[in-house]
Amino acid sequence: MGEVSRGARALVIVPDIRGQSRELDAEARLEEAKGLALAIGIVVAEGIVLPVRDVKPNTLFGSGQVENIATTCEMEDIELLVVDGSLSPIQQRNLEDKLKRKVIDRTGLILEIFGERxxxxxxxxxxxxxxxxxxxxxxxxxxxxxxxxxxxxxxxxxxxxxxxxxxxxxxxxxxxxxxxxxxxxxKTRTLHRERRGRAPWPVVALVGYTNAGKSTLFNRMTGAQVMAEDLLFATLDPTMRAVSLPGIEKAILSDTVGFISDLPTQLVAAFRATLEEVTAADVIVHVRDMANPDAAAQKREVLAILADLGVMDEDGISTIPIVEAWNKWDALSDERRAEIEPLAADDEDVMAISAMTGEGVDALTERLGRLLTSGARRYAITLSAADGSRIAWLYAHGEVYDDSPAENDEALLQSGPWRTIEVRLTDKELGRFEALGGEADAEPLIRRA
Incomplete structure (x- = not known):
């Protein structure tokens, strides 16, 4: 956009409009608004919550409030006014005329960040x-x-x-x-997803409120160097990497854009394709910043967006398994830890972690491995002893219980020695095995053990 210059001194105002209910309280919204401004290099000189009893169609704020804002701008040498709310074009123009300064609303500010990132x-x-x-x-x-x-x-x-x-x-x-x-x-992304579904490596999607620590966890689990800073919207584009999990040779880990309350409607529509990656996941990891006092409200925002994406059924139950990663454990006070540790211990799908220090991440990967292999079944696969590539694949990808010569089928034995391998495979692994080419002409016989 190029309208907001980095380093500009800004006054951040959160209009607390009477009768308008919000998930986050006014002070929490002020901290978030400051974080949005900082994310694009704006210097926050001051931030205030301004009660608005009656919305003025021309300026949003009352005339006395506009005069007070103008005085603050003069005293603090303010170049930019950030209003954490939606301004109509007329309100924005009138405020700029009266204050003789650039004015930007929440939508414009988030667009600035997205444009840069x-x-x-x-x-x-x-x-x-x-x-x-x-x-x-x-x-x-x-x-x-x-x-x-x-x-x-x-x-x-x-x-x-x-x-x-x-x-x-x-x-x-x-x-x-x-x-x-x-x-x-x-369409291209849909084709890629379908190809992954056939390939088919399981997909784990990281979701969460912006700045919850998703990219730090992504880097911890994959060894990748994705931008992971203490900034809102540090990640905007979906990033995917292969990762090894217990019992699974390869899974795809996907880092997604952070969710946020009151995301501009233009961006909800525009970023639909990015968020659609979540709907193709086998498991969702909801990364939560437990050091944030508004963690519960942030969770509700994330679940609301997942519901909007069609991940939730009519009863509000997720159609895709969700594991909550209670992140920033290292930043919690001893009292806070003692308060929520029993809650995490009572739920196998809640993992206490610190993506920064690595605490609890191994336990998280083990839980993901168990979830992704929970649908595995035991098969008896009879194949030619000369089919070394398929035999090696079963040992590399499945859990082999038994491997012995096939002795009961005369028709098979006439074509050379055969082996029966009892192995545990997921549906996806079985699909991959069936798609393999082998070194022998005869196709394997597969039956449930």
Whole structure:
């Protein structure tokens, strides 16, 4: 976007609007808003919660409050006002006129962060689409003289078309092209998911509120160097790496964009393809920042977004197994640990961990391994003794209980020595075994043991 300069001194205001219920309380929202500003290099000079009894359609705040904001801006040498809420284009323009400073709302600020962080082509497409959607309603800021017109030629721009109408038309055309490109990206991602489903390595998706420590855990488990800083929205693009888990030679670990309350509607729509990775997972790891006093409210926000993605059924039960990783255990006080440790101990799908120090991560991987192999069955697979590659594959990927010569089937024995291997495989592993080519002409015989 390029509208907010790094290092700008900002006043962050959270409007506490009477009668408007929020999951997070006003002070928690203020801390989050400061974190959003810091994430893009803005210097937060001061942050305040401002009660709003009656929303003013022209400025949001009352005239006295606007005067007080102006005084604070003068005293603190403020260059930028960040309003942690949704401003209409008129409210934003009027506040800028009265304060003689740049004003940005929550949506604009998050778009700034996303625009700076998106690394993949898909991420950049999604951000640009969201930005254009936001921008087209704010063209009134760029063109204050709405009577300004230009002559047209032929059909394009018709005679007397205003500049703002021409700009809107250009934006709509660009948005149409972006949507087509994103649809192609979505189809490609669907094909990739289907291919992984057939391949088929199990997929573990890390989800959680922004800054919960997902990328730190991802790096801990994979040895990758994904951006993992103490910043909101440090990760925007889905990152995938292969990881070995107990009982599973290879699984795919996916790090996703952090969830956040009141995510701008433009971004909810634009980042649908990114979040769709979660719906294809075999297991979801919900990483929670237990050192955050609003951990419970953040959990509700995450579950609400998972429900919106279709992961939850009508009763609010997840259709995909969820393991909660209670992260930042190292940052908890002794009292807090003593309070929640029994809760974690009572639930096998709650793991107390510190992604930073590694505490509890081995136990988490063991739990994931058990979950992903829980559907494994025992099979008796009879195959040619000359089929060394398939035999080696079974030993590498399955849990072998018995391996002995096949002696009872005369028809088989006429074609050479055969072996019967009793082995435990998941459905996905069995599918991979059946898709293997072997060194012998005869196909293996597979039956439930």
């Amino acid at each position: 998106a690394a993949t082509a898909e991420g950049r497409l999604q951000v640009e689409l969201a930005h254009l959607d936001y921008q087209q309603s704010r063209l009134v800021r760029s063109w204050t003289h709405l009577e300004r017109q230009r002559g047209g030629f032929g059909f394009l721009g018709g005679p007397g078309e205003t500049q703002i109408e021409a700009d809107r038309r250009m934006i709509r055309t660009r948005m149409g092209r972006l949507r087509k490109e994103l649809e192609q990206v979505r």
